[in-house]
Amino acid sequence: MVEAWTAAQIREAERPHLEAGEPLMRRAADGLADVVRDVLRASSSSRDGRAGRILLLVGSGNNGGDALYAGESLARELVPQGGAVTVVSVGSRVHEAALAAALAAGAVLDDVEAWCDAAVVAGVLPAYDALLDGLVGTGSNGAGLRGDSLRVVRAVLPVVTGATWGAGAGAGAGAGAEAAAASGTRRDAGTSPAGGAAADGGATEPAPRVIAVDVPSGIGVDDGALPDPPYVLPADVTVTFGGHKVGLVLGPGAARAGRVVLIDIGIGPDLARMPPAVTTP
Numbered sequence: 001m002v003e004a005w006t007a008a009q010i011r012e013a014e015r016p017h018l019e020a021g022e023p024l025m026r027r028a029a030d031g032l033a034d035v036v037r038d039v040l041r042a043s044s045s046s047r048d049g050r051a052g053r054i055l056l057l058v059g060s061g062n063n064g065g066d067a068l069y070a071g072e073s074l075a076r077e078l079v080p081q082g083g084a085v086t087v088v089s090v091g092s093r094v095h096e097a098a099l100a101a102a103l104a105a106g107a108v109l110d111d112v113e114a115w116c117d118a119a120v121v122a123g124v125l126p127a128y129d130a131l132l133d134g135l136v137g138t139g140s141n142g143a144g145l146r147g148d149s150l151r152v153v154r155a156v157l158p159v160v161t162g163a164t165w166g167a168g169a170g171a172g173a174g175a176g177a178e179a180a181a182a183s184g185t186r187r188d189a190g191t192s193p194a195g196g197a198a199a200d201g202g203a204t205e206p207a208p209r210v211i212a213v214d215v216p217s218g219i220g221v222d223d224g225a226l227p228d229p230p231y232v233l234p235a236d237v238t239v240t241f242g243g244h245k246v247g248l249v250l251g252p253g254a255a256r257a258g259r260v261v262l263i264d265i266g267i268g269p270d271l272a273r274m275p276p277a278v279t280t281p
Contacts, residue, residue, distance in 0.1 A: 003243070004245060004250075005277050007139070013243070013270035014270075017267060025069060028214075029065075031241070033073040033074055035263075036070060036132070052074075053128045054083075055132070056071045056132045057133055060092055064213075066241070067134030071102040075102060076105045085108070087102060088152065089109065090112055090135060091148075112148050125156065125159045133213060133235065135153070140217065140219060153217070160207045160208070184256055211236065211237050212233070214241055217233065221247045222245075223250060223251055230252070232256050235256060238260045238261070240260060241263050241265050250278060
């Protein structure tokens with residue numbers, strides 16, 4: 001049985017802890033980093049022993065801060081071994097303290113414009129082992145991503161789903177992005193961005209594992225709704241904090257969540273005093 005709560009209920013449960021100065025974001029980030037480590041270990045056989053490479057897609061909200069603090073922890077381990085943590089900030093603002101911490105640990109801030117170009121993304125994204133989707137969190141109502149968040153997701157979708165590109169895809173648009181959004185399914189590891197052999201005839205690389213931070217960005221957190229078109233990155237793993245959100249267990253959004261891992265950040269007793277919005281078998 002899974003109990004799930006609305007975004008408003010989660011915020012109410014968090015409120016006294018935040019007012020007391022408890023480090024909820026750090027707790028969330030530590031749990032997120034542990035899951036990323038597990039994902040990297042599971043895929044180590046396909047990396048020939050090289051250190052992991054992680055891409056952080058970071059929005060303006062708290063889940064962007066969660067991703068950045070997790071990136072700080074991971075960068076301290078991976079960068080000295082020759083790995084990488086790349087940050088792409090797509091919001092109108094960024095969690096400044098978390099960004100500073102990640103950069104001080106060895107993460108690198110990349111230009112968002114390059115990650116809005118599907119042709120560029122197809123060439124560089126398969127070299128990463130994990131992609132953290134920290135674009136939009138519990139503030140999403142399923143109405144869809146906007147601005148650079150939407151542009152980046154449209155460029156990334158063909159790589160992680162294996163949809164064939166259409167005319168104009170080099171600008172992040174076209175039949176490839178539309179087909180990828182509609183499918184919502186991951187392509188098999190070991191295929192090229194177009195789902196076949198590498199364009200140069202060489203060895204192909206698997207797409208990175210997608211790890212959603214709290215919820216897959218763009219789903220309706222309280223009902224699992226998808227935008228139209230459904231531009232949402234399908235996650236292999238969703239790392240959610242404090243309690244399950246309704247959108248992770250109901251509606252088409254639940255199918256984008258992959259395996260859901262719940263991280264205890266200390267609000268469980270508060271949620272237990274609230275009736276869950278949904279209970280599923």
